[in-house]
Every structure is written in structure tokens, then in C-alpha cells.
Amino acid sequence: AQKITQTQPGMFVQEKEAVTLDCTYDTSDPSYGLFWYKQPSSGEMIFLIYQGSYDQQNATEGRYSLNFQKARKSANLVISASQLGDSAMYFCAMREGRDSNYQLIWGAGTKLIIKP
Amino acid sequence: DGGITQSPKYLFRKEGQNVTLSCEQNLNHDAMYWYRQDPGQGLRLIYYSQIVNDFQKGDIAEGYSVSREKKESFPLTVTSAQKNPTAFYLCASRASGRGPTRETQYFGPGTRLLVL
Numbered sequence: 001a002q003k004i005t006q007t008q009p010g011m012f013v014q015e016k017e018a019v020t021l022d023c024t025y026d027t028s029d030p031s032y033g034l035f036w037y038k039q040p041s042s043g044e045m046i047f048l049i050y051q052g053s054y055d056q057q058n059a060t061e062g063r064y065s066l067n068f069q070k071a072r073k074s075a076n077l078v079i080s081a082s083q084l085g086d087s088a089m090y091f092c093a094m095r096e097g098r099d100s101n102y103q104l105i106w107g108a109g110t111k112l113i114i115k116p
Numbered sequence: 117d118g119g120i121t122q123s124p125k126y127l128f129r130k131e132g133q134n135v136t137l138s139c140e141q142n143l144n145h146d147a148m149y150w151y152r153q154d155p156g157q158g159l160r161l162i163y164y165s166q167i168v169n170d171f172q173k174g175d176i177a178e179g180y181s182v183s184r185e186k187k188e189s190f191p192l193t194v195t196s197a198q199k200n201p202t203a204f205y206l207c208a209s210r211a212s213g214r215g216p217t218r219e220t221q222y223f224g225p226g227t228r229l230l231v232l
Contacts, residue, residue, distance in 0.1 A: 004158075033219050043204055045159075045223035052219075091158060095219055102147065102210060102219055103174070106158035 003027065004094055004107035012113050019079040021110050023092035026073060033095040034075040035104065036066065040088040048090075051075055087114045118143045120224035122207050127229045129194065129201060137192045137227045139207030146212040148190035149221060152176060153204040162205075165190055166212075194229060202231050 005024045013019045025034065036048040051059045051066045059066040067076040079086055089111050093104040120141045129135045139148065147166050151159040161174030165184040179198025184190055190209075194201045205228075208221040 035220065037223075043206075043226040043228075045206060045208070047220050047222060050220055093159075102221075103161060103164065104159075104221060106160075108156075108158045 003096070003105045004092055006090075006092055006107040006110050008110045009108075010111040010113070012115055013082050015084060015114050015116050016081055019082050019086070019112060020067070021077040021079075021090050021092075021112065023075045023077065023107060024073055025075060025092075025094050027094065027096050029096050034066070034068070035093040035095070036064070036075075036077045037091045037093065038086075038088045039091060039109070045091070049077070082114050084114050084116060087112060120207060120209055120222060122205075122224035122227050124227060125225070127227055128232050129229060130232050132196045134193055134195050135229070137194070137205055137207075137229070139190045139192065139224060140188055141190075141209045141224075142188060143209055143211070143222065144187070145209035145222075146187070147210040148184070149208040149210070150174075150180075150182065150190070150192045151206045151208065153206060153226075159206065162192065201229055204228050 003026050007022050032053045034051045038046045049059050049061045049064045049066050051068050058068050063080045065078045089109045091109045092107040123138045149164045150162040153159050160176050162180050163182040165171035168184055168187050171182050171184050181193045204226050206226045207224045210221045211218045
């Protein structure tokens with residue numbers, strides 16, 4: 001079974017609009033961490049935001065916020081006021097458990113294209 | 117500037133040839149990781165190392181080998197046993213310990229390996 005599911009293979013969004021990228025996860029471990037990375041066409045993976053399973057508040061980093069709904073096991077990335085430079089692949093990943101050696105489980109990604 | 121470097125950016129492999137991909141970091145991170153990314157896919161873990169002179173196999177280690185003789189360096193060798201090596205290879209590192217900044221993996225720019 002998929003542990004990280006990103007249901008949107010691709011999205012087109014108008015510049016300056018807000019974007020929500022979906023991510024659902026599957027784990028029975030109470031301790032886990034959720035990550036979002038951006039991969040532009042150059043290929044490098046850029047860390048965007050982190051949410052721990054015990055964090056009470058949704059994580060925010062500048063224009064990025066993580067809509068963490070623990071009961072639904074979803075960790076959607078919200079990008080406010082999208083920019084042309086936001087066009088990229090976006091990956092959701094999970095660190096599961098305390099003894100996992102911090103290995104990450106990755107989703108298949110969502111390709112986001114911002115239209116001018 | 118602290119960061120992770122990978123070389124070369126592009127690498128061509130002939131049939132039956134072993135090739136080595138370089139990964140160097142000056143972030144003083146203890147843990148290092150190698151991932152493989154195929155087109156349109158997420159990342160798959162090849163090998164990881166938590167400390168010098170120690171490493172563990174990831175999900176797709178067959179046909180690959182690594183060494184960790186220095187904290188800063190974690191080279192990956194793609195051997196002739198790897199029958200389908202064409203892919204994008206990403207190296208990452210992580211500081212040790214717990215907490216959001218220490219759980220996050222930071223990535224190099226990647227190496228594209230092509231088979232001639």
C-alpha cells in the first residue's frame with residue numbers, strides 16, 4: 001500500500017492565486033514527520049517545510065504553509081500568492097517512527113505550472 | 117558557503133563499466149544518503165550512512181556500492197551489475213539528533229547518468 005499519496009499529477013494555476021497541493025499519508029506510528037520539497041527543472045531538491053506529528057500548530061515558512069489534518073492523515077501544502085518561479089515538481093515525504101534512521105518515504109510528486 | 121556538491125553533473129557509462137559519483141558536504145552533517153530518481157517518479161533510497169565507516173543498504177542497493185571513509189564524503193559506485201543505471205542520482209545529508217532542523221535532509225544538485 002502507498003504510504004504517501006499525491007493525487008494530483010499536474011496542476012495549472014494562474015499567477016498570484018493561492019495553490020493547494022494534496023498529500024495523504026498512511027502510518028500507525030504516533031511519531032512521524034512530514035516534509036515538502038520543491039524540485040525545479042534544474043533537478044535539485046529544495047526543502048520547503050516540515051511538520052512533526054506532535055506539533056500543535058500548522059507549520060509556516062514565508063509563503064508556504066502546511067495544512068495538517070491529523071485525523072484525516074493529510075498534510076497539504078499551501079502556497080499563497082503564487083509566482084512564476086513556483087513552477088516545479090513538488091514532493092511530499094514522511095519520516096516514520098523513531099527508529100527508522102530518518103529514512104524518508106516519498107510520494108510520486110505533483111507538477112505545478114504557474115500561468116502568467 | 118556551506119552546502120553539498122555532486123560531480124560530475126552528467127556522466128556517461130559504457131557497457132560493463134563501473135562509474136563513481138562524487139558527493140561532498142561541508143555542513144558537518146553526520147548522515148548522508150544516496151537516492152535514485154527515474155523520470156516522473158519519486159525518490160528511491162540506494163544507500164545511507166549515519167556515521168563514518170558505517171553504511172546500510174536502502175531499498176534498491178543491488179548493483180551499487182558506497183564507502184564512507186571521511187565525514188565529508190560519500191561516493192557512490194554504479195557497478196556493471198546494475199543493468200539499468202540511467203537515472204538522476206541525488207545525494208543528501210542530515211545533521212544528527214532530533215528536532216525539525218536535524219530531521220531534514222538537504223540535497224546536492226544531482227548527477228545525471230546515461231548509458232552509451
